[in-house]
Amino acid sequence: MHIFDSVQKTKRKFEPLVIGKATLYVCGPTVYDDAHLGHAKSALVFDLLTRVFRANGYEVTYARNITDIDDKIIKKAIEQKKDIKSITDFYTEAFHAEMEQIGVQRPDIEPKATESLDAMFTLIQKLIASGHAYKTSDGDVYFDTQSDHEYLSLSHRVQDESQRQERVESSEEKKNPADFALWKNVKDGSVTFDSPFGAGRPGWHLECSAMIEKHLAYKDKPYAIDIHGGGADLLFPHHENEAAQTRCATKHELANYWMHNGFVNIDGEKMSKSLGNSFFLKDALREYDGEVLRFYLLSSHYRSNFNFNTHDLEASKKRLDRLYRLKKRLFGLGANNEETPFKKELLTALSDDLNISAALALIDEMIAHANETLDTAGKHKALKKELIANLAYIEEVLGFGVKNPYEYFQFGVDEATKQKLSELIEARNEAKKAKDFERSDALREEILSFGVQLMDTPHGTFWEKV
RNA sequence: GGUGCCAUCGCCAAGUGGUAAGGCCGCAGCCUGCAAAGCUGCUAUCCCCAGUUCAAAUCUGGGUGGCACCUCCA
Numbered sequence: 121m122h123i124f125d126s127v128q129k130t131k132r133k134f135e136p137l138v139i140g141k142a143t144l145y146v147c148g149p150t151v152y153d154d155a156h157l158g159h160a161k162s163a164l165v166f167d168l169l170t171r172v173f174r175a176n177g178y179e180v181t182y183a184r185n186i187t188d189i190d191d192k193i194i195k196k197a198i199e200q201k202k203d204i205k206s207i208t209d210f211y212t213e214a215f216h217a218e219m220e221q222i223g224v225q226r227p228d229i230e231p232k233a234t235e236s237l238d239a240m241f242t243l244i245q246k247l248i249a250s251g252h253a254y255k256t257s258d259g260d261v262y263f264d265t266q267s268d269h270e271y272l273s274l275s276h277r278v279q280d281e282s283q284r285q286e287r288v289e290s291s292e293e294k295k296n297p298a299d300f301a302l303w304k305n306v307k308d309g310s311v312t313f314d315s316p317f318g319a320g321r322p323g324w325h326l327e328c329s330a331m332i333e334k335h336l337a338y339k340d341k342p343y344a345i346d347i348h349g350g351g352a353d354l355l356f357p358h359h360e361n362e363a364a365q366t367r368c369a370t371k372h373e374l375a376n377y378w379m380h381n382g383f384v385n386i387d388g389e390k391m392s393k394s395l396g397n398s399f400f401l402k403d404a405l406r407e408y409d410g411e412v413l414r415f416y417l418l419s420s421h422y423r424s425n426f427n428f429n430t431h432d433l434e435a436s437k438k439r440l441d442r443l444y445r446l447k448k449r450l451f452g453l454g455a456n457n458e459e460t461p462f463k464k465e466l467l468t469a470l471s472d473d474l475n476i477s478a479a480l481a482l483i484d485e486m487i488a489h490a491n492e493t494l495d496t497a498g499k500h501k502a503l504k505k506e507l508i509a510n511l512a513y514i515e516e517v518l519g520f521g522v523k524n525p526y527e528y529f530q531f532g533v534d535e536a537t538k539q540k541l542s543e544l545i546e547a548r549n550e551a552k553k554a555k556d557f558e559r560s561d562a563l564r565e566e567i568l569s570f571g572v573q574l575m576d577t578p579h580g581t582f583w584e585k586v
Numbered sequence: 587g588g589u590g591c592c593a594u595c596g597c598c599a600a601g602u603g604g605u606a607a608g609g610c611c612g613c614a615g616c617c618u619g620c621a622a623a624g625c626u627g628c629u630a631u632c633c634c635c636a637g638u639u640c641a642a643a644u645c646u647g648g649g650u651g652g653c654a655c656c657u658c659c660a
Binding site: 129147148149156157158161162165190191192275276278324350352354355357358380381382383384390391392419420421423424425427431432435436439441442445448449475476477478480481482483484485488491492494495496552555560561573575576 | 588592599601607611617619623624625655658659
């Protein structure tokens with residue numbers, strides 16, 4: 121396995137802290153709103169990563185947090201006159217359901233901020249005790265960035281006070297503008313958590329460091345975990361601050377490797393909460409099969425920026441269709457997991473920093489070769505066994521082709537329409553049998569008006585949603 | 587202003603020193619009653635300029651053009 125480390129800015133061979141194991145932590149969603157395509161992309165990328173690690177024989181422990189303490193959640197709760205938990209439960213459930221639709225497997229551990237306060241307190245206390253954090257007269261606790269000589273080593277930034285913008289709510293008592301809150305005292309009585317530092321709320325960066333220590337960290341290694349991942353925007357300040365907290369509170373660095381996925385833009389426009397043009401996953405799922413979205417969002421390299429648009433999505437769907445048509449040809453032929461040259465090549469491609477383009481090219485070539493042989497060869501029992509093994513492997517490692525191929529091609533068609541289609545097809549077949557081609561072509565036109573394409577095969581007439 | 591990334595066929599997109607993968611679209615053919623699907627064939631010298639090298643899309647320098655982060659954000 122080779123992965124690109126976004127801190128060292130180079131592709132590195134993966135050397136696990138413990139032989140045969142890989143620990144991965146990814147920053148998950150703040151559950152105050154529906155998941156957008158960026159959340160989907162990030163979840164997809166790290167889902168693929170864990171699958172590839174497992175295919176390489178690693179025992180993976182994958183943790184992705186749920187941020188359920190946050191000012192935006194509280195704001196929404198107040199606006200909607202609901203309690204915090206009903207908001208966070210609702211969006212957590214929605215997130216899980218949507219992730220499942222795009223084939224993202226659940227992480228092994230999914231810690232919540234509300235269930236990790238003890239670990240956060242421990243971390244803050246360690247930081248205060250070691251002189252890396254200080255309290256203000258308001259009761260806030262800040263991390264003292266100047267006390268960490270390695271601060272900014274992650275993002276390679278240079279501190280430039282004259283250009284640095286102040287955050288609106290920063291305290292007058294901060295020693296340094298870059299210092300960030302570990303604990304914020306809350307006096308308005310809205311939503312607070314009791315702590316040894318008074319009632320208030322934890323700073324955002326804190327939870328990841330705390331959760332990693334609590335759930336994942338090796339105690340006796342130079343790094344807490346193997347890999348830390350997240351969206352490209354998190355490198356600074358979020359990950360920089362996490363790294364600083366862990367470095368100063370414990371005797372190890374946070375992660376050996378850092379991976380950041382690129383952004384999703386919509387039709388060339390940056391998607392952002394402040395611009396209000398978020399593209400929600402749930403909206404895309406109404407129009408497209410979840411697996412098509414999975415395929416499309418994964419179809420270019422994870423570090424590139426991704427320009428989401430329906431034109432490319434349609435092209436991507438056609439590519440996935442080819443895989444499903446091969447599945448149709450082999451439908452119902454049982455299982456087989458023998459080793460094949462294709463499987464080896466596919467894993468090699470993906471093990472090189474998730475080279476999805478090379479992997480997809482291999483799949484396309486495999487499909488073309490399979491179709492060609494199935495078209496021409498008389499006996500192909502051994503070939504079919506091999507192809508079934510290949511397809512099963514694509515399902516396992518990439519999560520493509522997991523559905524019933526007939527159902528896949530019927531996405532979005534209701535039962536009444538299906539019934540109507542089957543009647544029309546029967547009528548057309550009778551016309552064909554009577555060599556009344558004028559009528560059969562007219563019926564095909566009528567069928568086409570349902571957005572459905574017919575395919576006559578030796579095994580009967582099938583239809584696909586266009 | 588600071589830091590960093592990118593620029594490959596009409597579109598999407600691999601390839602980071604050895605002579606341009608793959609998909610979509612298009613054209614031609616095979617197959618088909620006709621189609622669809624499938625298969626076969628055809629389609630780029632890699633933004634510009636200079637340099638290094640036997641050899642560069644790949645390295646260096648300089649341009650030009652995009653973009654990201656520095657502020658909640660995946």
